[in-house]
Amino acid sequence: MGIFRKDEIDKTNKSLWYCLETNFKNLDGHEFEQIIAKLYRKKGFRVEQTPKGPDQGVDLIAKKGRSTIIVQTKNWKNKVTNTDVLKTSGARQMARADYSMIITSSTFTASAKEAIKKSPRIRGTEIIGLKRQFKKYFVINKPKKKSTFEKFKEKFTRKRPKKVLKRKTKVGKRPVKIKRNVRRRKS
Structure with missing residues (x-):
């Protein structure tokens, strides 16, 4: 893996929490492909993403040891159909992979679930299973809201820019910038 800075981990944590919510x-x-690739890397796979464009049913190629899995991601509002499952099965045979995986942010139709059950080399993951996997492999905490004191402190400790006023001079009548501190002094 690698060493990450704390702020990078916090950003990832917040974005994953938001994605799950x-x-x-x-x-x-x-972006959905990238986040699934991150999940498979966390599981210990070496992941290769296919380039954007027509991918013949293969979004990710995950390898672990001698086994190869092709992953087709579907970030859809609609349900994944039987034809999508059959296309992924054909892509698995073309790529000579051991298994194929369909991961969706929605659900499968009844016929698609039946096709997945019949084929021992195809697996499917719906949104519920996907959330479970993310919660298993990532520490996902709800981002903390700032307290009222922190908001107040942030608001009043920021440096405010000085206002620049423009006036016309009597000589030449061109605008001249005159800096003036607009903040009021404490009495």
């Missing part, structure tokens, strides 16, 4: 609806397809 909104069921990944705020992500586009490529």
Whole structure:
């Protein structure tokens, strides 16, 4: 892996929490692929993302030891259908992978679930299972809200910019910038 700075971990933690709360609806397809790739890396896989564009049903190629899994991600509002499962099965055979995985931010239709059950080399993960996996492999804490004192302190300790006034001079009548401290002094 690597060593991350604390602020990077905090940003990842907050964004993962937000993604889980909104069921990944705020992500586009490529961002959803990246977050799934992060999950598979956390599971110990070496992950290769396919380039943007037509991918023939393969978004990620995950390898661990001798086994290879192709992953098709579907960040959809609609349910994943039987034809999507069959396309992924064909992509697995073309890529000569051991397993294929369909991961969706929605659910599967009844016929798609039946097709997944019939094929021993296809797995499917819906939004509920996906949330469980993220909670298992990542420490996801709800971002803390700032206390009233912290908000007050932040508001009044910020440096405010000085206002710049423009006046016309009597000579030449061109605008001249005159800096003047507008803040009021304490009495």
